Amino acid sequence: MRTWRRRRHTVRVRLTVLYGGMFLLSAAGLLVITNAIGLSGTRTSESAPAAVPPAGPAMPAATAHRIAALQAQLSDAQAAQSRQLLIASAVALAVMGLVAIVQGRVVAGRVLRPLRTITAATRRITADNLNERLAVPGPDDEVKDLADTIDGLLERLEDSFSAQRRFVADASHELRTPLATMRASLDVALAKPGPVPAQTSALAGRLRTELDQIDRLLEGLLSLARAQHASPAGRAPLALGDLAAEALDARAAAIAAKGLTVDSAGLTGGGAWTRGDGTLLARMVGNVIDNAVVHNDGGGWIRLAATSDGATAELVVETGGRVLDQEQVDRLAMPFQRLAADRTGSADGSGLGLSIVAAVATAHGGALRLRARPEGGLTVAIALPTAGAGVPA
Template identity: 40%
Template sequence: MTATTAPAGHRPRRLTARMRLTLSYALFAVAAGLIFVVVVYLGLRWIPNYPLMPSNPRDRLDAPSRGEVLDALLVTCGYALAVLTVVGLGGGWIIAGRVLRPLQEITRAAHHAANGALEHRVALAGPRDEFTDLSDAFDEMLERLQRSFDAQQRFAANASHELRTPLAITRTMLQVAAADPGGQDLPRLVGRLQDTNQRGIEICEALLQLAELGHTAPALQPLDLADAVRDAVAAVSEEATARGVTVTAEYGPAPASGNPVLLRQAAVNLLHNAIRHNLPADGTVTVRTGPDPDRPGRVLLAIANTGPRLTPEAVATFTEPFLRGRGRTAETDPSRRGHGLGLAIVAAVTEAHQGRLRLTPLPDGGLRVELGLPER
């Protein structure tokens, strides 16, 4: 049998937390007073029960007996417990309200977040305690949710735009061909349609790869990062030669645990960016693998290329999906045109391997990329 949980709006009503705390405070105060009364009462029971006599027999002494003292004590304590109950309820209500006030702020922030206002923050002031820790954790969660939500919105909008572009181009070419069937160069039209269709396929494949990396942990195995990088350099050597870019590689041992296919793809994407966003002529790309000199216990893939000067603000956005070297604008040269997902895939591969990706603009122009992984 499966247990079901009632929705929040249909939960049975019970006393509020403030009322329960108030009753707890009052009950504790009355219980403490009652214990005190019992102790005093039991203590007075030990008083000898014999009549008191004055030192002078001619004097008259109206001293109460032990029974009369105990009776008076019970009456007085009854009134005291009644007053203590009222004070406990009133004081407990006030104290509980002050204690629960931070929770009310967090509840209001949660309702704002549930209604879509993720920019609202609790921001409790005062010294650090359990409530401020909860408030800071809640604010941090809201901030991460807001960043994630904004990134998802940008990703959905950009993906829609990227996928719509080849479809719109295909529709335009087909409409032109349908309007003037006899005046079309069919081989050229078919070639353009194939190129456009291939571009849409590449975008879909990249999106699927990003989605898979975000939800499925890759299968890892012992490897040498240098082997994956060596294969990647061989894969892009023809393009580098065609563009007049010189690639210099130094393959130092870099033992790690990873997925060779994904790491090779990440290296290929980094090399494509380094080659395509280089100088118009006589550009260079340097590749190095080996131990990370700044972080013991990690291995490093470092790729540096010549090219135009970049600002740190621009470089910080390069791993955002669909952001190309020229921003959101595609290259006019089809051989240089990408889908803007290369570095986003590299960042996802690095995160899946618990690695670190660092992009640094070089003073004389170009970019240095460091992909670090835990050493095996």
């Protein structure tokens, strides 16, 4: 926002300087011509004493001297008048320069007003209201041409987003149906009377495992698509601390199986209230907890904290482990990015967990920060805007 305002004011200053500079140059040229004409007339008058006839019988010396004195006085008066004209011209030029700058700023503001209107309207349009248009009225000039071009771009974007949403909905149905059919076929094959060969049972087990992995991958892709196009409508105040506590309770068996030590003292009292879609935020927090459990060492530890500073609600999840490379950690928020082969080979992950977390946080006006701990392990921090007034402390 600050960058946009600085650029807008820079353009206005440039137009003001251009308008004021052109006016000053024109006024200065006009004053130079006027003063040049006045000075030429003064020089012509100063040459008059040379034409005074010498004193003689026809003109007494006193009269000639008087005439010369009058002409000298006239020359001095004309010189003083020229100086006054120059001073008055300089003062008038300064005053008109200030007037020109003020007028230039006003004119520049009026010229840029349609552009500011277009910019403000464009900033209000997001992926959730692409049906809105600028519809700038006025003559068919360059500004209206720009607005019509942006409206055309918005129409193409709306068609593209609509096609993407339709594809996600169709893929959800079309891909789950054959998976369910394949799983049912396996169950039927194993349920036939008679002994089932060991190889068939082993193959069916591997196929079920792969089908479960495909289900998780499909669910992750659909969750990522929904998070990237989350609607702000229907959002309610929620406590990140409560969501984290519920996620820990739901994963108590997995935590106990790995012998992990959980420090959840930072979640006491709920805290860290934000406003958002309950389903997406629960999925976001659950993915962070899953990441901390699945990619943790046996007998390791997890530390959680939910805090708020009045403007930002933050959930921080820390885990121990080996020292990680920060450059690789920065890529974990991208789809299908993992740290090493042990993470790639994990049967419990699809490589979309932190991508979904980042998408949900972004859709709610927040951000995901990943930091490799110097002593080993990972810190995952989710910062979201607070819910505002009227929310329990």
